[in-house]
Amino acid sequence: MADMTIWKGLFEWSLAHQDGTAPARPLPESERAWLESAMRDSMIDLAKRMTEIKEVLDAHTATDAGAGTERDGSGSSPEVADASAASATGPSNSSTTYELTPPPAPAAVAAVSDAERLLEELLDIVESIDAARDLATIGGLPTLTQLLASPAPGLRWRAAEVAAACVQNNPEVQASFLAAPGLTERLVALLADADADCRTKALLALASLVRGHEPAMRWWLESAAGTQTLVRMLRNDPDARVRRKAAQLLGYCLGVDAAQAPLAASEGLLGALCRALSDEADAATREAAADLGVQLARSWRCAGSAMRGDAAFAAAAQAALARLDALPREDWGAAREEAEALRALGRVLAGEELWEGDSAALRQQLAVVPTSGAAAAPLALT
Numbered sequence: 001m002a003d004m005t006i007w008k009g010l011f012e013w014s015l016a017h018q019d020g021t022a023p024a025r026p027l028p029e030s031e032r033a034w035l036e037s038a039m040r041d042s043m044i045d046l047a048k049r050m051t052e053i054k055e056v057l058d059a060h061t062a063t064d065a066g067a068g069t070e071r072d073g074s075g076s077s078p079e080v081a082d083a084s085a086a087s088a089t090g091p092s093n094s095s096t097t098y099e100l101t102p103p104p105a106p107a108a109v110a111a112v113s114d115a116e117r118l119l120e121e122l123l124d125i126v127e128s129i130d131a132a133r134d135l136a137t138i139g140g141l142p143t144l145t146q147l148l149a150s151p152a153p154g155l156r157w158r159a160a161e162v163a164a165a166c167v168q169n170n171p172e173v174q175a176s177f178l179a180a181p182g183l184t185e186r187l188v189a190l191l192a193d194a195d196a197d198c199r200t201k202a203l204l205a206l207a208s209l210v211r212g213h214e215p216a217m218r219w220w221l222e223s224a225a226g227t228q229t230l231v232r233m234l235r236n237d238p239d240a241r242v243r244r245k246a247a248q249l250l251g252y253c254l255g256v257d258a259a260q261a262p263l264a265a266s267e268g269l270l271g272a273l274c275r276a277l278s279d280e281a282d283a284a285t286r287e288a289a290a291d292l293g294v295q296l297a298r299s300w301r302c303a304g305s306a307m308r309g310d311a312a313f314a315a316a317a318q319a320a321l322a323r324l325d326a327l328p329r330e331d332w333g334a335a336r337e338e339a340e341a342l343r344a345l346g347r348v349l350a351g352e353e354l355w356e357g358d359s360a361a362l363r364q365q366l367a368v369v370p371t372s373g374a375a376a377a378p379l380a381l382t
Contacts (some may be wrong), residue, residue, distance in 0.1 A: 046125050047134045053118045054140050060115045061146040112152045119147070119158035123165055132166040132173050141180040148186035153195035160190060160201035164208045174213040184209070188224050196239040203233075203245040207252070217256060227253060227260045228267050234289075235272035240282045247276060247288035251295040258356075261300035269296065270306065270313045277316040283338055286320055290341030293317070297345075297354040304348045304355075317345050 027035070126132040135141070147159035163183070167174045177183055187209075190202035206226075210217040220226035230253070233246040250269075254261050269292075276289030297303040307313055324339050332339075348354060 046128070046131050047138065050122065050125060050131065050135055050140065051138050053122050054138060054143050056118055057115055057143050057147065061143070061150065112154060115147075115152075116154050116158055119155065119162060123158070123162050126162060126166050129170055129173075132170055135166060136173060136176040136180075141177065141183055145180060145183045145186055148183070148190060153193070153198055156190060156193065157195065157197040157201040160187060160198065160205045163187065164201065164205040167205070168208045169212065171213055174209055174216055177209060178213075178216050178219060184219065184224070188229075191229060191233065196242060199233075199237065199239065199242045200245060203242065203249060207245070207249045211252070217253070221253065221257060221260060227263050231264050231267040231269050231272055234276060234292075235268060240279065240285050243276060243279075244282070244285045244288045247285070247292045251288070251292040254292075254295045254299045258299035261296055261303065264296070265300065265303070265306060270310045274310075274313045274316040277313075277320045280323070283335065287338035287341060290317075290320070290338060290345055294341055294344045294348075294354065297348045298356045301353075301355045304351070304353055307345075308349055308351075314349055317342065317349060321346055 122135075126135055144159050144163055147155050148163075150156050150159070163177065167177050187202050187205050190198045191206075193199050193202070206220065210220045210226075227250065230246045230250040234243050234250065237243050237246065250264065254264065273289050273293050276285050277293075279285045279289075293307070297307070300306075307317075321342050324335055324342060327335055344354070
């Protein structure tokens with residue numbers, strides 16, 4: 001019997017390269033055999049390729065652990081090893097046209113640059129929902145968990161980026177990542193990483209993990225102290241990208257669970273927003289801060305009075321509005337969304353209430369988790 005993964009790849013290739021103008025014709029057996037041979041040479045079984053990449057990356061992390069260079073000073077934990085051994089049924093057959101060079105033998109991979117290239121290739125593969133599911137099936141989550149603690153920052157943030165791509169709008173994979181021993185803990189640990197790229201990609205992965213998935217959101221808010229962590233990052237992180245993404249994720253969390261709003265305020269959210277609104281160098285950070293301020297006002301009955309009672313916050317919001325008013329006309333289009341959010345904040349400071357009521361209604365946003373067909377809208381973290 002012909003290898004169906006090869007014919008699936010041929011079908012996908014044909015769809016991408018035919019224009020529908022030529023009539024179909026029966027394929028003679030000789031041409032069929034030639035095509036099978038040619039496709040075997042040019043098609044890649046992605047599940048097999050992921051397994052090859054995993055083996056090479058496992059060899060790399062084992063070398064790090066054996067040399068005692070892992071960031072937390074430990075090798076593979078028993079839990080991670082058990083998770084790798086407990087890989088379930090075989091992966092689905094998926095293949096497509098995919099250009100690559102043959103993988104180096106596991107023992108030959110010592111350079112960080114080799115591992116980085118393999119993670120970039122893996123990122124391309126797992127953008128397919130089926131491939132993302134297969135990564136968990138072949139035991140790839142313990143591999144990612146180890147890489148998240150690599151001594152090389154380029155491997156840490158690339159592993160987090162792969163995790164983000166896997167869980168985006170994929171409830172089954174979100175559940176498997178949430179249950180993977182040590183994986184979520186290492187993503188949280190990356191939020192305090194010295195490397196800004198690692199913090200940025202960890203936020204991206206966590207945002208993708210909790211988006212539209214109630215158990216992950218409950219873990220983030222209740223077990224990982226997500227609200228408090230995001231407020232601290234918005235207030236203290238030296239990197240504008242990290243502050244912006246922290247503001248965006250916190251706004252989503254408040255929209256899902258309004259009960260987090262007074263907690264965020266008690267952690268110093270208004271002071272953090274004051275700093276972000278005063279950021280003259282980064283319009284995107286100001287816009288994210290203004291959006292977050294509006295969401296705070298919608299989620300918490302006392303937000304308006306708290307904002308009006310905080311002289312520094314009120315001054316920062318008014319200064320941001322004045323800065324927009326002074327923009328040249330040709331720059332108005334680029335600042336439109338920031339202006340809309342800041343004007344809404346201005347209305348709150350003028351006494352308008354935006355509070356939307358009991359958080360029980362807002363929690364319904366998270367109650368319906370997409371399973372197939374319609375997917376949740378992606379969380380923008382630009």
